[in-house]
Amino acid sequence: MLTVDEARARVLEVIHPIEPVESLVGDALEKVLADDLLASHPLPRFDNSAMDGYAVVAADVATASGSDPVVLELAGEVRAGQPADQEVLPGTAIRIMTGAPVPEGADAIVPVEDTEESGERVSVVAPTEPGRHVRPAGDDLASGDVLVRAGIELGPGELALLASTGMSPLRVRERPRVAILVTGDELVPPEATPGPGHIRDSNSVALRTLVTEAGGAPIPFPPIPDERESVVAEFRRAAKLADLVISSGGVAVGRYDFVKEVVEELGQIDLWRVAMQPGKPVVLGSVESTPFLGLPGNPVSIHVGFEQFVRPAIRKMRGCRFLLRPTIEARLTETIHKSPGRLHFVRVRLRFDGGEWFAAPTGGQGSHVQSSLVECSGVARFEREESELKAGSSVVVEVWKLPQVEA
Numbered sequence: 001m002l003t004v005d006e007a008r009a010r011v012l013e014v015i016h017p018i019e020p021v022e023s024l025v026g027d028a029l030e031k032v033l034a035d036d037l038l039a040s041h042p043l044p045r046f047d048n049s050a051m052d053g054y055a056v057v058a059a060d061v062a063t064a065s066g067s068d069p070v071v072l073e074l075a076g077e078v079r080a081g082q083p084a085d086q087e088v089l090p091g092t093a094i095r096i097m098t099g100a101p102v103p104e105g106a107d108a109i110v111p112v113e114d115t116e117e118s119g120e121r122v123s124v125v126a127p128t129e130p131g132r133h134v135r136p137a138g139d140d141l142a143s144g145d146v147l148v149r150a151g152i153e154l155g156p157g158e159l160a161l162l163a164s165t166g167m168s169p170l171r172v173r174e175r176p177r178v179a180i181l182v183t184g185d186e187l188v189p190p191e192a193t194p195g196p197g198h199i200r201d202s203n204s205v206a207l208r209t210l211v212t213e214a215g216g217a218p219i220p221f222p223p224i225p226d227e228r229e230s231v232v233a234e235f236r237r238a239a240k241l242a243d244l245v246i247s248s249g250g251v252a253v254g255r256y257d258f259v260k261e262v263v264e265e266l267g268q269i270d271l272w273r274v275a276m277q278p279g280k281p282v283v284l285g286s287v288e289s290t291p292f293l294g295l296p297g298n299p300v301s302i303h304v305g306f307e308q309f310v311r312p313a314i315r316k317m318r319g320c321r322f323l324l325r326p327t328i329e330a331r332l333t334e335t336i337h338k339s340p341g342r343l344h345f346v347r348v349r350l351r352f353d354g355g356e357w358f359a360a361p362t363g364g365q366g367s368h369v370q371s372s373l374v375e376c377s378g379v380a381r382f383e384r385e386e387s388e389l390k391a392g393s394s395v396v397v398e399v400w401k402l403p404q405v406e407a
């Protein structure tokens, strides 16, 4: 049986980025940049004032003070958005607004607060030095500097910089289409009252939201009964509509588990079963040349398998530079046991206390224990060969969500 890391490497080998498209910069939130973008001009483009005040020759007012002000002749005004068409000569000053271009001849800005204007004169009551309150051209970025690297998910900070530098439209990757197939005769919608032996279909909700959070566009399908012909028909339909097909259930060795054999018939299986718990019977393959990832039906297996394989696959399709969750080291709050052989993913709640992270297992760890996913921060890795982790020992936690803090 493959290890989780081996299996993930196989998944990422067969998954490829989708085609990029053009997007206006203002519409590109959470899209992934397809190219390294370089500045085509310096930023700021021109020397400009950081304050409302007066553009001066610094040497004129180097010794100005409240008791010995320097009086300059007011030679004009420059506002934001205007060219600076006058020169500042020694002994003169030009009134200037924040963001306005610094006129020729001036090498410092004296803030309004350090001046007193009367008629055609301005008294400066505090000293300055060359460069003070001037934002020089290229102070932020020089022409040719990297603005944002390919593979970065665009957030407000990146987008504003790309807007400032005229990078619109730009090439991005949007959400890959992910068809979600859940199988099982026992499934009824969350809104229905289950009959005898029925259960509510929670995996459709889990997978639809997990796909959305990972940056995919879910294509939901109604639950498929455990009949071979229905499984064939729905897998065919899904493969045509989607960039990736994922499924829940029907991949173990039960008599009515048809997913594996149907995938074999319609495409191929590249991998089956991974040395992990929960979620061992994972399938990687393709259906009519659309990549396919099948997860077992247990609700916790869905989450854990999704995190280990589907999320990195979706991120690779989006062209993301970083595919995996961050990990942190935390101190385990209680002793836990297992038998050696498989990597266990222990759901934990993280808490930061006294400069350290603590990881508390979220109760029962069976693959059907859905309450273990409530307020869950991620999973602690309980490695294959290990059988005991003592309270107080250090564990590696794959972080899904850091807890927020109280006001």
Ligand code: AMP
Pocket: 182, 183, 184, 186, 187, 199, 200, 201, 202, 203, 204, 248, 249, 250, 251, 252, 254, 295, 296, 297, 298, 299
């Ligand atoms: P399977 O992998 O099909 O053998 O299913 C394993 C377990 O997961 C069974 O207890 C199923 O009832 C349960 N299960 C399968 N599909 C779903 C679903 N869509 N929502 C909730 N539980 C499910």
Ligand code: MG
Pocket: 183, 184, 185, 249, 250, 297
């Ligand atoms: Mg089933």
